Every structure is written in structure tokens, then in C-alpha cells.
Amino acid sequence: MAELTPGGYKLKTQNVWFEEERALYLNIDSEWMLDPSTPDGLKIAHDAEIFSALDEALYRAWASKDPAKAVGIDLDAISSITGTFRKAGTPSNVDLTFTGVPGSVILADSIVESADTGQRWLVDQTFTVGPGGTAVVPARSEKTGAIQADPGTITKIITTIAGVSAVTNAGPATPGTEMERDSNLRIRRRLAVGRPGNNQVDSLYGELSNTPGVRRVKVYENPTGSASVDPDLNPHGLPAHSLTILVDGGVAADVAMAIYTKKNPGVLLNGDGTPVQEWVTSPTIATHRQLITFGRPDYVDIVVAVDIKDDGTLPDDLESQIKDAILAFAAGESPSGEDGFKTTGFDIGESVPISTMYTPINQVIGRYGNSYVTSLTLDGAAANKAIAYNELSRWLDSNITVTTS
Missing domain, CATH: 1.10.287 (Helix Hairpins)
Known part of the structure; x- marks a missing residue:
């Protein structure tokens, strides 16, 4: 044999x-x-x-017993040993602005709805309308996946909220992800192995990656005693002896608890991007509370314009196919489900090389005849898109234009 x-x-x-x-x-x-x-x-x-x-x-x-090769339920079984379970998908996230009587309470899980699509959104945590008569509240989509919501479209209040008269979303929703593929689960399992480890940064990556709703995590450490820029040890000029944690997705309370369980005492938590602060109560000592600071990445919306030379073989639904392919590529959803494709998508702080964007487009048009891309731009330029260390590229259906010639 x-x-x-x-x-x-x-x-x-x-x-x-x-x-x-x-x-x-x-x-x-x-x-x-x-x-x-x-x-x-x-x-x-x-x-x-x-x-x-x-x-x-x-x-x-x-x-089936090798994490690098196992698929489906075999990979699920291996991953469960480290407490890592396949995510059914992550919801999309959006900031909602409620208008009402100061002091009115907006309860967690209150439901609002998009006037355009009918998609429903749930408030993450309980908030109170401020003295100015408004409250900006984070919310998540009721369904998982890349739920789209353009600015000003979430305007229906479904759950009765005393004292609140209106709701809207000033910015677009950040799309969620579909059910986790094998290739993505392998990556997260490798991160999760570090959860019980002694290395604080590895432990934070593992714990946060395993937090419900979290899509991406970036941890920056400045081990020096100075906030001065150091090309090797502190390239971003972060505060001395600090950790800067940026998290895309997840409920703030859950993220804060994950950080609390893995953070070493005495380490400064720096809020970067869009800072978030949450009080956490120790799960074992009820009298001990600690303020946890982390950040949400600043989202950079990418505008894509592509023109394709049609040899007569391209299908009528080409535009939707290419949009879906670009969104999946940016989210790290490999079309084959195997390692080797860009399985992680674009990470926090990762710039977008324009050359990589030909991949999802060619993956679609390559199925038909000899059509080819004649032009491709990102934000109006045929050049790479720079993303800062505390930013994350955001890809929306409404920002992708496909034309044929």
C-alpha cells in the first residue's frame, strides 16, 4: 500500500x-x-x-486529523479542541442616531428597519438620549452576512421606545461576513491556540478573534518608555508602555470583556481610530471594576470603477457577479474555500494594491470567452490605495461601478 x-x-x-x-x-x-x-x-x-x-x-x-488538510466536520472537530467553533457568520454594523427627549432610554436589542430594503437592525447596548436630544448608538443587522445600508436609509422604529421620535444612519453600514469557510477557520484556529499562552499579544489575538461578531483584530504594542517614533519598536508613535487594540465588529461589552481576561495588569490601553471605553466587572470578583479602552478602525470607503472589453460572451448579470466577487475577495471569502487565495481579506492597516483587484474580476470574466479589463481605478486613480495603521478599507456594493465597451 x-x-x-x-x-x-x-x-x-x-x-x-x-x-x-x-x-x-x-x-x-x-x-x-x-x-x-x-x-x-x-x-x-x-x-x-x-x-x-x-x-x-x-x-x-x-x-481528517491534520488541521492543515481537514475539511468540513473533521475540521470542526479539530478546532473544537482549542475552543474554536465555526462562526455561522457575522452581522453588519452601523451607527444609528436617535432623536428624542433627553433622558429617554433606548434598550439593548431594540429593533429598527431600513426603509429601502426592509432589513432589520438591533441596538447593541442600552443607551440614554443625551442633553442635546440625540444619541449615537451602535447596532447590528438581524441577519448575518454582508447586509448593505446606505446613509439615511434606516429610518423606521419597530420597537416602541418612549420619548424617541426618529432614527437615521449618518454613515453606511459596515458589511458582515457569511458562514466561516474552512480556510478562514484554519487561520482563526491557529490564532486561538495562543489564547491560553503566556504571550500577551498572542493571547489577545486569540481571545478577540473568538469573540462573537468580531471580524478583524489588530494589536499594536509599544514596549519602549517613550512615545517617540521608533522605526522598529514604535513606528506609529503610540504612548509609552501601551497596547493599542483595534477591533472590527463585535458588541463593545463583549470585546471589552475579552480584553479584560487577557490584558496584563498595569499596561496602558490606548484608544486609537475611534476610541471606545467600557466598564467591565470581573467575572470572579464582583466588586472589582475596570475601564477598558480599545478602538474601532476608521473606515475608508473604497470606490471601484472597472471597464471590461466584451467579446460578446459576457452574461447579462455580469455587474452583479463582479460586485459579489470583489466584496467576497475583500472580505477574505475564498471562492474555492481553500488556503492559497487571499483568505484573510484586507486587514486593519493594510493598503490595497490595485494589482490584486484584478484577481476577483478575472475570476469572473475568465469563465467566458476572451473578454478583458481595459481600465481599473480605486478612488478615481489607477494606483494603490494607502491605508493608515488605524484604518480599514470598507467595500460597499453602491461604491462599485462596472461598465463594458
Whole structure:
């Protein structure tokens, strides 16, 4: 059979099985008739097919216990050992502005609705309308996935809120993600292995990545005693002896608790991007409370314009296909579900090379004839889009334009 070596399981192809058995026959009699039309030749071919199928079954059994190769429920089982479970998907997030009588309470999970799409949104936490008669409240979509909401479209209040008269969203929603693919789960499992580790940064990455609703995490550490810029140790000029934690997605209270459980005492938490502060009560000592500071990345909306030379084979739904492909690519949703594609999407602080954006477009038009991209721009320029360390590129359906010529 195939070999199990220190380097892993070595498969044999059907042709190799055929040639090996044929050689055994010829060792007995070099004149043996083994033409495929003969009974003995047919038997060798039949044996080779059976042995090859058994070999592949054994390989799948072997690979099912390897985190780098396991798929589906086998990968779920391996990941569960580290307390990492496949995410059913993350909701989209948006900041809502409520208008009403000062002091009015907006309860967590209050429901509002988009006037355009009918999609419903839930308030993350309980908030109180301020003295100015408004309150900016973070909310999440009722459904998971890339739920779109353009500015000024979430205007219906479904849950009765005493003293509140109106709601709207000044900015667009940040799209969520679909059910986690194998390639993304492998990456998160590797991060989660660091959750119980002694390295504080690794532990924070692991704990935050495993927090419900969280899509991306970035932890910057300044181990020096100065806020001065140091190309190696403090390239962003962050406060001395501090951690700067940026989190995309997740409810603020859940994020703060995850940080609290892994943060070392005495370390300064710096709020960058859009700072968030949450009081956390120790899960074991009810009298101990601590203020946790972290940041939301500043979102940079990317405007994409692509023109394609149509050779006559492109489908009528080309625009929607390309939009879906670009959004999936930016979110890290590999079309194959395998490692090797850009499985992480664009991270916090990661600039957008324009050359990479040809990949999802060509992945669509490559299915049809010989059409090709004639022009591609990001924010009106055929150049890379720079993203600062505390920013995150945001990709919206309404910001993608597809034309053909």
C-alpha cells in the first residue's frame, strides 16, 4: 500500500498501482500476455482502480486529523479542541442616531428597519438620549452576512421606545461576513491556540478573534518608555508602555470583556481610530471594576470603477457577479474555500494594491470567452490605495461601478 512517512501520507496514483502489479506478473513470466483485452490485463486494471480508491480513502482519514488538510466536520472537530467553533457568520454594523427627549432610554436589542430594503437592525447596548436630544448608538443587522445600508436609509422604529421620535444612519453600514469557510477557520484556529499562552499579544489575538461578531483584530504594542517614533519598536508613535487594540465588529461589552481576561495588569490601553471605553466587572470578583479602552478602525470607503472589453460572451448579470466577487475577495471569502487565495481579506492597516483587484474580476470574466479589463481605478486613480495603521478599507456594493465597451 501507500507509505506513511515522517513527511506525511504518500499517495500512489492508479497508474503506479497498475505498473507495480504488472511488474509482479512479468517477474513470474516475462512473456505473460497482459494486454487490457486479456482477462489478466483486465484484472490488473481492476485491482489498480480498487487499490487507488482505498488509498484515497485512507489518505482522507489521515488528513481528517491534520488541521492543515481537514475539511468540513473533521475540521470542526479539530478546532473544537482549542475552543474554536465555526462562526455561522457575522452581522453588519452601523451607527444609528436617535432623536428624542433627553433622558429617554433606548434598550439593548431594540429593533429598527431600513426603509429601502426592509432589513432589520438591533441596538447593541442600552443607551440614554443625551442633553442635546440625540444619541449615537451602535447596532447590528438581524441577519448575518454582508447586509448593505446606505446613509439615511434606516429610518423606521419597530420597537416602541418612549420619548424617541426618529432614527437615521449618518454613515453606511459596515458589511458582515457569511458562514466561516474552512480556510478562514484554519487561520482563526491557529490564532486561538495562543489564547491560553503566556504571550500577551498572542493571547489577545486569540481571545478577540473568538469573540462573537468580531471580524478583524489588530494589536499594536509599544514596549519602549517613550512615545517617540521608533522605526522598529514604535513606528506609529503610540504612548509609552501601551497596547493599542483595534477591533472590527463585535458588541463593545463583549470585546471589552475579552480584553479584560487577557490584558496584563498595569499596561496602558490606548484608544486609537475611534476610541471606545467600557466598564467591565470581573467575572470572579464582583466588586472589582475596570475601564477598558480599545478602538474601532476608521473606515475608508473604497470606490471601484472597472471597464471590461466584451467579446460578446459576457452574461447579462455580469455587474452583479463582479460586485459579489470583489466584496467576497475583500472580505477574505475564498471562492474555492481553500488556503492559497487571499483568505484573510484586507486587514486593519493594510493598503490595497490595485494589482490584486484584478484577481476577483478575472475570476469572473475568465469563465467566458476572451473578454478583458481595459481600465481599473480605486478612488478615481489607477494606483494603490494607502491605508493608515488605524484604518480599514470598507467595500460597499453602491461604491462599485462596472461598465463594458
